Amino acid sequence: MQVLVRDNNVDQALRVLKKKLQREGVFREMKERRAYEKPSEKRAREKAEAVRRTRKAARKQAQREGLLPKPKAKPRPERRPGAPSTQAA
Numbered sequence: 001m002q003v004l005v006r007d008n009n010v011d012q013a014l015r016v017l018k019k020k021l022q023r024e025g026v027f028r029e030m031k032e033r034r035a036y037e038k039p040s041e042k043r044a045r046e047k048a049e050a051v052r053r054t055r056k057a058a059r060k061q062a063q064r065e066g067l068l069p070k071p072k073a074k075p076r077p078e079r080r081p082g083a084p085s086t087q088a089a
Helices: 010-024 026-032 039-065
Strands: none
Touching: 010 026
8 A cells, every 4th residue: 555745744644544544444454353253253243244235235226216315415514714725736
């Protein structure tokens, strides 16, 4: 995994790295490996995760087909005047 540091902005590079690690599931895996998990508990957890994924996929499909209402869009916070721009000039 690679993150570019632009204009010596290490804080932004760290944020990008953390987001990439989160997306890859590295933090979740580290948390799971902290303690031993019995095989029966592992099977139960994996089955519950599969059920959750299946239900989520079915809910998304129903929303696409119009059987369920689409989720409400979260309001985006307004930018403060004078805040640094996220786009490079």
